[in-house]
Amino acid sequence: MAVESNVIDAAGPYDRAKALSAFKLxxxxxxxxxxxxxxxxxxxxxxxxxxxxxxAFPAMKAYGLSFLWTQRWxxxxxxxxxxxxxxxxxxxxxxFIAMLIAIPVGLGIAIFLTELCPQxxxxxxxxxxxxxxxxxxxxxGMWGFFVLGPFLANTFQPFMIxxxxxxxxxxAIFAGPPSYLSLFNAALILAIMVLPFITSISVDVFKTVxxxxxxxxxxxxxxxxxxxxxxxxxxxRVGIIGGVMLALGRALGETMAVTFIIGNSFRISSxxxxxxxxxxxxxxxxxxxxxxxxxxxLILLGLLLFVLTFFVLAGARLMLxxxxxxxxx
Amino acid sequence: MNPIYARRRRKDIVIRGLCIGAxxxxxxxxxxxxxxxxxxxxxxxNLQIFVADTPPPGSSEGGLRNAIxxxxxxxxxxxGIGAPLGLFAGTYLAEYGRNDKLTSVIRFxxxxxxxxxxxxxxxxxxxxxxxxxxxxxxxxxxxxxxxIVIPVVLRTTEDMLLLVPNALREAASALGLPRxxxxxxxxxxxxxxxxxxxxxxxxxxxxxxxxxxLFTALSNQFFSLGLNKTMAxxxxxxNNFVQSPYAYWKQLAWSGALLITITVLxxxxxxxxxxxxxxxx
Numbered sequence: 001m002a003v004e005s006n007v008i009d010a011a012g013p014y015d016r017a018k019a020l021s022a023f024k025l026x027x028x029x030x031x032x033x034x035x036x037x038x039x040x041x042x043x044x045x046x047x048x049x050x051x052x053x054x055x056a057f058p059a060m061k062a063y064g065l066s067f068l069w070t071q072r073w074x075x076x077x078x079x080x081x082x083x084x085x086x087x088x089x090x091x092x093x094x095x096f097i098a099m100l101i102a103i104p105v106g107l108g109i110a111i112f113l114t115e116l117c118p119q120x121x122x123x124x125x126x127x128x129x130x131x132x133x134x135x136x137x138x139x140x141g142m143w144g145f146f147v148l149g150p151f152l153a154n155t156f157q158p159f160m161i162x163x164x165x166x167x168x169x170x171x172a173i174f175a176g177p178p179s180y181l182s183l184f185n186a187a188l189i190l191a192i193m194v195l196p197f198i199t200s201i202s203v204d205v206f207k208t209v210x211x212x213x214x215x216x217x218x219x220x221x222x223x224x225x226x227x228x229x230x231x232x233x234x235x236x237r238v239g240i241i242g243g244v245m246l247a248l249g250r251a252l253g254e255t256m257a258v259t260f261i262i263g264n265s266f267r268i269s270s271x272x273x274x275x276x277x278x279x280x281x282x283x284x285x286x287x288x289x290x291x292x293x294x295x296x297x298l299i300l301l302g303l304l305l306f307v308l309t310f311f312v313l314a315g316a317r318l319m320l321x322x323x324x325x326x327x328x329x
Numbered sequence: 330m331n332p333i334y335a336r337r338r339r340k341d342i343v344i345r346g347l348c349i350g351a352x353x354x355x356x357x358x359x360x361x362x363x364x365x366x367x368x369x370x371x372x373x374x375n376l377q378i379f380v381a382d383t384p385p386p387g388s389s390e391g392g393l394r395n396a397i398x399x400x401x402x403x404x405x406x407x408x409g410i411g412a413p414l415g416l417f418a419g420t421y422l423a424e425y426g427r428n429d430k431l432t433s434v435i436r437f438x439x440x441x442x443x444x445x446x447x448x449x450x451x452x453x454x455x456x457x458x459x460x461x462x463x464x465x466x467x468x469x470x471x472x473x474x475x476x477i478v479i480p481v482v483l484r485t486t487e488d489m490l491l492l493v494p495n496a497l498r499e500a501a502s503a504l505g506l507p508r509x510x511x512x513x514x515x516x517x518x519x520x521x522x523x524x525x526x527x528x529x530x531x532x533x534x535x536x537x538x539x540x541x542x543l544f545t546a547l548s549n550q551f552f553s554l555g556l557n558k559t560m561a562x563x564x565x566x567x568n569n570f571v572q573s574p575y576a577y578w579k580q581l582a583w584s585g586a587l588l589i590t591i592t593v594l595x596x597x598x599x600x601x602x603x604x605x606x607x608x609x610x
Binding site for chain 1: 438444455569
């Protein structure tokens with residue numbers, strides 16, 4: 001800052017007291033600017049919670065707890081009938097399937113990057129995976145809508161439907177007809193989107209394993225897989241769980257990509273190839289044209305989503321903090 | 330070979346193969362998405378995109394000028410508001426409040442905001458800005474982006490300042506430099522490339538954000554620079570054009586998507602190169 005030096009120059013030969021008091025004032029101002037900025041983070045969280053509760057209040061009063069288990073969503077009925085069951089089901093199912101795909105693949109990539117990959121290939125592959133996280137959500141949505149959806153509906157879905165036709169339970173989960181817009185398509189896109197989070201955190205925690213432990217295991221004749229399974233993964237378990245929960249938090253709240261390809265149907269279907277909706281997709285596609293109780297209902301959905309992701313993310317952070325403490329010891 | 334050894338070896342080879350397959354899987358998606366974008370987007374990428382505004386339905390002339398300008402304005406405003414706040418907050422966490430209880434609370438909350446669903450941020454700004462102002466506006470959009478920028482910048486600023494060796498600060502203090510100047514002249518300078526990395530990453534993050542703009546800035550078919558009116562922006566324009574029946578709108582959407590992706594990936598790569606320089610030192 002130029003102010004202080006100007007003070008010294010202008011003070012002529014030497015005015016120590018004046019210069020010092022200018023320093024002191026500058027110091028104090030800077031301290032408070034930074035402190036208030038830091039506190040603004042808490043204000044933002046408070047603001048989010050308050051504005052969601054205020055916005056959701058009319059719907060809370062109108063529907064009470066039955067909002068949670070009503071499946072019907074008829075905003076244009078009089079009075080509107082709104083229930084969160086459909087979007088909640090869609091949110092949980094898509095995130096669950098996404099994690100089912102993303103966890104093994106993400107860990108596989110992390111193992112590849114830390115144990116198997118030749119040194120020169122590490123950076124390019126690591127970077128490619130991290131760039132996946134940089135691609136905006138709407139691009140995934142477009143791509144899923146035009147490329148992935150038609151591809152899955154013409155190949156993968158008929159194949160699965162045929163295989164499981166007539167099998168109890170599984171037959172209902174993989175029931176036809178194939179569709180461009182479905183829960184499964186949304187889940188697959190989500191899996192690709194959260195993959196980088198699982199991989200990069202796993203790579204980070206894998207690096208914290210002391211080399212001596214791995215060398216000892218290799219020394220007694222373990223194969224790479226045995227070293228990973230019996231040394232690396234147990235040592236880093238908490239960190240991996242933290243990374244997975246972080247990814248889950250992302251998947252639960254992901255909006256644009258899902259909105260494009262899930263089909264926006266509030267009906268719950270047992271088949272994962274049927275269209276559905278998620279909380280975020282419902283808000284994204286209906287909020288701008290909503291008013292009154294309908295809008296309040298959508299905000300209430302948002303509040304539910306925020307509470308859900310808050311707990312998942314808080315859990316993730318606590319896990320990762322525990323690992324940091326262990327590493328600090 | 331001993332059958333137990335053989336079995337263990339086989340298992341190891343299978344799992345190694347699966348891991349390599351997983352890595353190929355991840356890289357393939359990136360390649361597929363980029364190839365589709367280039368293939369579909371490059372055809373429509375001409376000068377008209379940058380000089381003409383978004384066309385009315387059915388027309389096959391027009392570009393994305395208003396959306397591009399709107400996106401730039403809102404991104405710059407959002408980063409302009411959010412980055413200083415995040416920077417100062419990160420400074421407090423790393424420099425003043427290292428052993429503070431407040432610091433650990435703020436860090437925890439910040440990490441949650443970092444991954445909070447962006448659509449929730451949109452709802453928050455809708456309730457906090459759009460409703461009291463009685464209308465959608467560009468400034469509301471910029472504020473929504475700023476809320477997303479703050480946690481990203483805060484996190485990198487804190488991490489980067491913590492990397493600055495304490496000996497530097499002690500040396501400066503020993504020369505009689507007051508605390509704020511130690512931070513501004515010594516710590517900021519030592520961590521400069523890291524701080525820039527944080528701002529670049531935050532810009533990359535918000536440049537393609539769609540969900541928080543859907544009901545804050547909305548979109549606008551015409552060219553507008555007014556901050557208190559709705560403003561066109563690339564992500565929402567793409568969102569509206571993709572699902573339309575008009576072929577020309579779809580073409581514009583692909584071209585816009587290509588533009589956004591190139592911008593965002595370039596920012597990401599730039600940030601990483603800067604960050605890598607820093608750790609290599």
